[in-house]
Amino acid sequence: MTAAGVEWGCQTTNNPATAIQLNVKTLLRHVQDLVGFVVKSVRHTLGAPDPRIDVDLDIDPRRKRRCSCCGRPGRVHDILPQRQWHFVPLWNIPVFLHYAPRRVVCQRFGKPVVEAMPWNRGKSPYAAAYMVFLARWAGRLSWKETAEIFSASWEAVRRSVEWVVAWGLEHRDLSGVTAVGVDDLHHGRGKTSLNFLTLVYQIDRGSRRLLWIGRARTEATLREGFDELEKLRAGFLGGLRVVCSDMWKPFLKVVRERCGQALNVLDPFHVAKHLNEALDTVRRGEQSRLKDKAARKEAKGGRFLLLTRGTKVRGKARAKLKAVLASLGRTSRAWELKESFRRFWLYRSPAWASAYLRAWTTRAMRSKIEPMKKVARMLRAHEDLLLNYFRAKRQYTNAMVEGMNHKARVALARSFGHRSFDVLKLVLYHNLGDLPEPPSSHKFC
Numbered sequence: 001m002t003a004a005g006v007e008w009g010c011q012t013t014n015n016p017a018t019a020i021q022l023n024v025k026t027l028l029r030h031v032q033d034l035v036g037f038v039v040k041s042v043r044h045t046l047g048a049p050d051p052r053i054d055v056d057l058d059i060d061p062r063r064k065r066r067c068s069c070c071g072r073p074g075r076v077h078d079i080l081p082q083r084q085w086h087f088v089p090l091w092n093i094p095v096f097l098h099y100a101p102r103r104v105v106c107q108r109f110g111k112p113v114v115e116a117m118p119w120n121r122g123k124s125p126y127a128a129a130y131m132v133f134l135a136r137w138a139g140r141l142s143w144k145e146t147a148e149i150f151s152a153s154w155e156a157v158r159r160s161v162e163w164v165v166a167w168g169l170e171h172r173d174l175s176g177v178t179a180v181g182v183d184d185l186h187h188g189r190g191k192t193s194l195n196f197l198t199l200v201y202q203i204d205r206g207s208r209r210l211l212w213i214g215r216a217r218t219e220a221t222l223r224e225g226f227d228e229l230e231k232l233r234a235g236f237l238g239g240l241r242v243v244c245s246d247m248w249k250p251f252l253k254v255v256r257e258r259c260g261q262a263l264n265v266l267d268p269f270h271v272a273k274h275l276n277e278a279l280d281t282v283r284r285g286e287q288s289r290l291k292d293k294a295a296r297k298e299a300k301g302g303r304f305l306l307l308t309r310g311t312k313v314r315g316k317a318r319a320k321l322k323a324v325l326a327s328l329g330r331t332s333r334a335w336e337l338k339e340s341f342r343r344f345w346l347y348r349s350p351a352w353a354s355a356y357l358r359a360w361t362t363r364a365m366r367s368k369i370e371p372m373k374k375v376a377r378m379l380r381a382h383e384d385l386l387l388n389y390f391r392a393k394r395q396y397t398n399a400m401v402e403g404m405n406h407k408a409r410v411a412l413a414r415s416f417g418h419r420s421f422d423v424l425k426l427v428l429y430h431n432l433g434d435l436p437e438p439p440s441s442h443k444f445c
């Protein structure tokens, strides 16, 4: 390694009178708080196949050493072996800090404790600024890409995100949450309980974020989530006015049990999903009974059009939809039921909505189409919860959560290959948690 010192630099202007030498030392002091320390030397191996910049730090003799646990000055007890920290690369050249930490006698505990170093976090071999840097990029790219682009290890990216997320979770503000949405998210291939995650979102106007993630989607999962949030902020559950969910029984039960004072709003999106699933079952059944191969193909091709909101199907697609509906009698009636249910959500008064719901379910029950009858029975059983949507002035739906769920799926797809729950959890909190970031004197990216 050549000890070239800090003499390589540049001038900010061609005028020698105002020329300022810019060197690594100045740059480093600009981007990193180094109070209490001095830059002893900057070494580089720029000619080598693996160029790097090494910065040796030393104590500032004018300042007292401070304890990392209480921040108070303390007498130096001993000097630990030299440590190395990855720092933010400079023009894609890796940068390392070197320093031998002192241990000081803590005034509070009377024991030797490692001194405070503004760039250091615990035993991490990465400087705090570097971890924030990697974590920020890991929120935009996949972890793998982040690691490749910045010649870091995948593990460095994981640990960086882990630290930034932990910091954010510890420092987030859970006050003023009045509306949450509870939803599940499928991941992986199977359909077992462990292939689902339970997510709790805040859905207040202007403040939408992921609050909690748990494995599976059972009563126990949601109970654990609610308990954890309540533990983090006393009165959290009591402060909820609205909880938005689908008709998943375990969730309904826990919501009733833990936040009975809140209106449990059943989400229109999920009701639409049930209707669409029923319609698709009808279409599949009818289509398989078609003798003509071409007609069968046409019916299959119409699947997407059938599931799309009717008013959004226009032009040529509309003609195609009409042809499909004309060829499939039962599907056509099921489609009409699905479409007409949209009117339910347009009412303002719970009483009128209730009247419409009864009329609709009666029609569905008389349709002799079993999948639609099943939905009708389910909606009837949940009538009171369905009407909560109108009692909550139609303000809350999980639509915003569905947007979040879409983002979650994108984030999960980017983290392909790493299916462990811990990694999924980190990815989701990192991307959807709207977490505060550790403060830093410089924004690197």
Ligand SMILES: [Zn+2]
Binding pocket: 067, 068, 069, 070, 071, 072, 106, 107, 108, 109, 113
């Ligand atoms: Zn202390």
